[in-house]
Amino acid sequence: MSILVGNIRLPLGAADAEALEAAAKKCGLSMRELCGAHIYRASIDARRGKITRVLSVLLDLAETQREEAVVARVGKNDVRLKKPAQQPVPTGTAHMEHRPxxxxxxxxxxxxxxxxxxxxxxxxxxxxxxxxxxxxxxxxxxxxxxxxxxxxxxxxxxxxxxxxxxxxxxxxxxxxxxxxxxxxxxxxxxxxxxxxxxxxxxxxxxxxxxxxxxxxxxxxxxxxxxxxxxxxxxxxxxxxxxxxxxxxxxxxxxxxxxxxxxxxxxxxxxxxxxxxxxEPKPFSVGARIEHLQEDLNASLYGKLAGHPALPPAEYTLSHRENGRACYSFCMCPGGQVVAAQSEPHAIVTNGMSYHARDGRNANAAIVVSVNPSDFPTSDALGGVAFQREIERRAFQLTGGYRAPCQTVGDFFAGKPSRKHGRVAPTYPIGVQYTSLGSVLPDFVLAHMQIGLRQFGRKIRGFDAPDALLTAPETRTSSPVRMTRxxxxxxxxxxxxxxxxxxxxxxxxxxxxxxxxxxxxxxxxxxxxxxxxxxxxxxxxxxx
Incomplete structure (x- = not known):
């Protein structure tokens, strides 16, 4: 059993040793009373115009069985007990006839x-x-x-x-x-x-x-x-x-x-x-949105954008209205949009990035929740049929594996795109500029527009006219559940x-x-x- 001490805030240049000492002090302990201490979680808080390291520290006491007493004495929500990560599993006794x-x-x-x-x-x-x-x-x-x-x-x-x-x-x-x-x-x-x-x-x-x-x-x-x-x-x-x-x-x-x-x-x-x-289950569909990563950094970090201590900016966004959710999914900083189909004559998009996250664009899915009542059939595979219809419609529209693509400005205006602006598409096989209205259901389009407007109020430039939408994103989760x-x-x-x-x-x-x-x-x-x-x-x- 260890003691987990959270919400330790230090200046950017502070050494990890300072966090360990601050954690011990918060618990009323000296470093001599510890047999171990290490950083458990670390993040960067770049709000309010300055960069702060926010850390959690794990403390192990030299004298065991004292952990509960120390936590009780401190009496703070950010000081608690931490059990070992891996719990022992008892081994059964039955004979297995065949290998699993x-x-x-x-x-x-x-x-x-x-x-x-x-x-x-x-x-x-x-x-x-x-x-x-x-x-x-x-x-x-x-x-x-x-x-x-x-x-x-x-x-x-x-x-x-x-x-x-x-x-x-x-x-x-x-x-x-x-x-x-x-x-x-x-x-x-x-x-x-x-x-x-x-x-x-x-x-x-x-x-x-x-x-x-x-x-x-x-x-x-x-x-x-x-x-x-x-x-x-x-x-x-x-x-x-x-x-x-x-x-x-x-x-x-x-x-x-x-x-x-x-x-x-x-x-x-x-x-x-x-x-x-x-049984059929809900999932979500929509499109991948791309922004310049440097624009996203500027919007979320402000004057601190470009600071070497800051990672590429990322986001999680959601908005619920009229019984449906529109939200960001699988956000990839410095990444690219990829072709993710598993069947011929269909188009599916997804996103990926490498460890460095150093690509020019950021991308994420902007998706809308769908329910079994939206599916064309009521059987177990109704969600599969719903996905396939969208994926094959996209393939027929472009006449191959190029993905349908539209700028956000044209998406709001309801007109087909002819070219991209500052944000160039990263989909590797190539795109065809068109209208996503030819691919996605009307209710998905409507909720995507509502969501994008709301997200633009949260992140400056998110709904900028030259942001780019590449469709369709249909594989957010399984369309079925195998009840267990x-x-x-x-x-x-x-x-x-x-x-x-x-x-x-x-x-x-x-x-x-x-x-x-x-x-x-x-x-x-x-x-x-x-x-x-x-x-x-x-x-x-x-x-």
């Missing part, structure tokens, strides 16, 4: 497989896309004007959709396992700064290497990873899982963690035919464990990773490890 299977190698599946491998359960992992190395070649070729690969793209492949993003690791969930996720990322090559930055991010360039390192560790510990393998169904008997169907071949299993991501539409259909209950019980199993099939964003239980890298850990822990708590299999693998590696 993980389907999908995005954040949810990756961390589920990693935890299973670390604890001696030797998982078998099946990913429909390709390894990061092959996937990167396919994505690069497509961005350069080459053919689209339905099996290997920004949505499908090792690392999942999160591998081609900003690598943002902020999360709204308050789960102690989040800290452990960050530590695993650092062990596999992520920068240590993600452990203490208030808004940590890895960046697409580094995240891809981290994912590969974790995959190699899974294999070293006795797991197996297969690429180009698609789940085409599951088998059950008397309400219990008996097998996974991979490309038509049945593979017996007791437990299957289903981490297929939010875009595996054909797999959704196979699961329905296998008796798995899916309190033990994380499917409510129809015991042993089938829906996981992560595709199952409707996460949104983003961190929450999907934490959900993957929880799904793996369910297996740990029930079954004993497969030590014989692990010993066999380790023996072969020594030979």
């Amino acid at each position: 299977i993980v389907v999908g190698l995005g954040p949810g599946g990756l961390f589920a497989a990693y935890v299973l491998a670390k604890n001696g359960y030797c998982p078998r992992v099946f990913e429909r896309g390709q390894s990061m190395e092959s996937r990167d070649r396919a994505v690069t070729a497509f961005f350069s004007g080459g053919a689209f690969d339905p099996a290997s793209n920004i949505q499908f492949g090792e690392g999942g959709a999160g591998a081609y993003s900003d690598g943002k690791l902020t999360t709204r969930i308050n789960d102690p396992m989040s800290e452990w996720v960050l530590r695993i990322f650092v062990e596999h090559g992520a920068p240590e700064e993600i452990l203490y930055k208030a808004k940590p991010h890895i960046g697409t360039d580094i995240l891809k290497r981290v994912v590969c390192s974790m995959r190699e560790e899974i294999i070293r510990l006795g797991g197996e990873v297969y690429f180009g393998c698609t789940l085409t169904g599951v088998r059950s008997r008397n309400g219990a899982l008996t097998a996974a169907v991979i490309d038509g071949q049945e593979i017996a299993c007791d437990r299957l963690i289903l981490a297929i991501g939010h875009s595996a539409r054909d797999t959704f259909e196979h699961l329905l035919h296998s008796g798995v209950y899916l 019980l309190d033990n994380r199993h499917s409510q129809q099939i015991a042993g089938l464990i829906p996981c992560g964003e595709g199952a409707g239980y996460a949104g983003g890298i961190m929450s999907a990773a934490v959900d993957g850990i929880g799904c793996a822990q369910e297996i740990l708590q029930t079954f004993r490890p497969l030590e014989e299999r692990r010993d066999e693998v380790c023996s072969k590696q020594r030979q």
Whole structure:
């Protein structure tokens, strides 16, 4: 147990040691009473015309069992107890007849497989896309004007959709396992700064290497990873899982963690035919907005813009009106808009940035909430049909994979754009200047206009005429939810464990990773490890 001391404010040039001393003083402690102290969180406050470091410090007492008394004596909200990041999980005693299977190698599946491998359960992992190395070649070729690969793209492949993003690791969930996720990322090559930055991010360039390192560790510990393998169904008997169907071949299993991501539409259909209950769920659609990063810096930092201590400015915006929300999503400072389709003859946009975030433009999705009542059909896949209609309409409009694009000025005026202004598009395949009214539903357009006007009041220049909108953004979250019980199993099939964003239980890298850990822990708590299999693998590696 440690003591977490927050809201320590220091001048920009202050050393970390000053924060540690200030934290001890706040608790009425001397540094001699501590056996350890380090920075837990660090952020920059650039409001009111000056830059201030805002820090939280973690203190470990030399004399244990005093922590509760110290916190009680101080009696302040920003001084509290901090439990260890990783909680021990008891190992079950039941015998597992078959090795556990993980389907999908995005954040949810990756961390589920990693935890299973670390604890001696030797998982078998099946990913429909390709390894990061092959996937990167396919994505690069497509961005350069080459053919689209339905099996290997920004949505499908090792690392999942999160591998081609900003690598943002902020999360709204308050789960102690989040800290452990960050530590695993650092062990596999992520920068240590993600452990203490208030808004940590890895960046697409580094995240891809981290994912590969974790995959190699899974294999070293006795797991197996297969690429180009698609789940085409599951088998059950008397309400219990008996097998996974991979490309038509049945593979017996007791437990299957289903981490297929939010875009595996054909797999959704196979699961329905296998008796798995899916229900439609809300998500959001809209477009990517781009501004010059230097303009955004000036708007948010004022006269401090350009100060070397300040990161590229970023934002989170939302406005609710008439029962719908319009909000920013997946903001990428110094990034680019990318092509994120998973099916041919469709257009989907997303955003990504590298660790340096040094691109000319900032981008984010500006999206509007949609509900099952908006979908063209009332069945489980009504949301998929809603997405497809928008994505295919965009493809038909441009006659290929160029994305529809419109300036904000023309968007408000209701007229097609002919060219861009100061903000040039970053979408790699090229854009076609047009009207987004030919792509997005009328109610989405109307709420985007309301939202943009409101956001312009919060950030000067946000609704400037030469800001750029590139459409459509349709994959904000899964259009379905695979309902599960309190033990994380499917409510129809015991042993089938829906996981992560595709199952409707996460949104983003961190929450999907934490959900993957929880799904793996369910297996740990029930079954004993497969030590014989692990010993066999380790023996072969020594030979």
